[in-house]
Amino acid sequence: MLKFIKGHMETIAGIEIYPIISLSIFFLFFVLLFLWVFTAKKDYLETMSNIPLDPENDTTK
Secondary structure (H helix, E strand, O other), X not given: OHHHHHHHHHOOOOOOXXXXXXXXXXXXXXXXXXXXXXXXXXXXXXXXXXXXXXXXXXXXX
């Protein structure tokens, strides 16, 4: 099965760029997420984490 797929993939011109693009997007996303987590204001994070516990936002009525 893998030989079948690999054989067809080798015939496509320029296919080798797709794994590089995928890895780059994956890496960039997590680097940006990491930076956002460490630069986010603590007050904002605390407010967002308390939203599910806030009785004023109870929409189950």
